[in-house]
Amino acid sequence: xxxxxxxxxxxxxxxxxxxxxxxxxxxxxxxxxxxxxxxxxxxxxxxxxxxxxxxxxxxxxxxxxxxxxxxxxxxxxxxxxxxxxxxxxxxxxxxxxxxxxxxxxxxxxxxxxxxxxxxxxxxxxxxxxxxx
Numbered sequence: 001x002x003x004x005x006x007x008x009x010x011x012x013x014x015x016x017x018x019x020x021x022x023x024x025x026x027x028x029x030x031x032x033x034x035x036x037x038x039x040x041x042x043x044x045x046x047x048x049x050x051x052x053x054x055x056x057x058x059x060x061x062x063x064x065x066x067x068x069x070x071x072x073x074x075x076x077x078x079x080x081x082x083x084x085x086x087x088x089x090x091x092x093x094x095x096x097x098x099x100x101x102x103x104x105x106x107x108x109x110x111x112x113x114x115x116x117x118x119x120x121x122x123x124x125x126x127x128x129x130x131x132x
């Protein structure tokens with residue numbers, strides 16, 4: 001599952017880069033990613049959100065750490081909802097709340113949990129420093 005999470009996350013990044021190339025009329029410096037739904041390749045945006053959701057869910061399964069698990073599942077739900085409900089749909093706001101707030105909350109809760117695990121003891125100081 002960890003490899004699936006890495007592959008899906010890499011696909012998400014590649015699809016996001018493709019959106020910038022395929023829709024050069026959108027300036028990413030002042031536009032949100034969801035606005036690519038108005039471009040020529042809205043389907044690439046949907047694939048990006050699906051890949052992002054799969055990456056979050058696969059990481060949740062790979063880690064199976066209860067405080068992180070629920071947050072990653074909620075973040076993945078928001079990401080999957082963003083794939084289905086574009087920026088013009090009323091549920092896109094809920095998708096944004098779940099994905100945008102859920103993922104950082106999950107990321108910040110992963111490091112302290114990993115720092116307490118025996119296999120990660122050598123990296124405990126960097127792990128505790130990175131989410132802050």
